[in-house]
Amino acid sequence: MRREIIVAFDGSPHSRSAIEWAARECRARRAELTVCHVWDGPRAECEAVITEQQRRLAGRILFDGMGLAERLLSGREVRSILIRGTPGPELVSLSRAAEMLVVGSRGLGGVAGLLIGSVSAHVAAHALCPVLVIPQAEPASRPCPATVVVGVDGSTGSLAALRFALGHARIHRLPVHAIHARAQTSPRPEQEVQQWVAEAMAALPRNHSSPVVTTSTFSEPPLAVLLSHSRHASLLAVGSRGLGRVRAQILGSVSQELLRRASCPVAVVRS
Structure with missing residues (x-):
């Protein structure tokens, strides 16, 4: 059975720490890593050119996260997912097939509200796998003993x-x-x-x-x-x-x- 850890990434320091933790868990659990970026672009009534610009920006953010993950998991395949939508429900949907969902507690853009207000309660209450929240932008290592x-x-x-x-x-x-x-x-x-x-x-x-x-x-x-x-x-x-x-x-x-x-x-x- 395929084992997958999903990490939400938006380019913020906290989401970078989330990737560090997710990579460590993948090595320890012998699981595969998927980097996900959720973006909430203009609606249908807005100009298509704005939507395309934001989609390209979202793609660059995801590419940055993929590069970090691949450096941390050298020699191992890393999957990527780019989604347009609302972060909470989209990540809950992805959790159905995941062993763990890793997120940072502060972010930028689409994932910024993930752990603020109602979205945090939604993810915590409805995710179908454990949700690992990284509350500080710091390296994954911690002093021992822990x-x-x-x-x-x-x-x-x-x-x-x-x-x-x-x-x-x-x-x-x-x-x-x-x-x-x-x-x-x-x-x-x-x-x-x-x-x-x-x-x-x-x-x-x-x-x-x-x-x-x-x-x-x-x-x-x-x-x-x-x-x-x-x-x-x-x-x-x-x-x-x-x-x-x-x-x-x-x-x-x-x-x-x-x-x-x-x-x-x-x-x-x-x-």
Whole structure:
């Protein structure tokens, strides 16, 4: 079965970082890379010459991204896709056949609004593969040791994020820190969180060693806890659906803060 990672590129520094991360994941996962640029040109009532000029500009942007990807994956084939349309729905459509969708949190032109306002919620809630958000324009490498942090609450979405975090950690040989946080009400017992981890570990293929996993529970707002732990993480994974306050991390104002302010890439995983 063909394995594909799709990265959205618009020429911005953040989207360049997204390509760096996507290339690294392709090498680690032995997947193919597709670079996508979505442009929103003039409508039918505008002059055709303007449309053609913008199409050519979009093509040059995509060519630039392809060049970067091919340098990072020397000797390997890199596919490209140029689409005219609205970034959110177009990328969600592409996610149907992808193993992962990688995007930058800030951009220019067609992909600029990808993680701002309603479009971010649309992609996070509807993409049919994990969405990896690169929040800062920085190299893909991070200081070691690093940890994969995952927010869990027992919902199907957070358990999907947990499975993704464990798989990612095993590929990159990193430890995992599973965090359960609930404000105003008592968190689930840590033994229950450990049970979620055990069940997710049991679902992993047996052909590789399992990562080291630690668990913590907090009687604090999930956003504050996860932001704090993201400072020392290589990746923060959360589900696209949750229970209680964890639900708001992806679909409400808390999600926007997490994607804007996290100190590491954020993986949004749909159950």
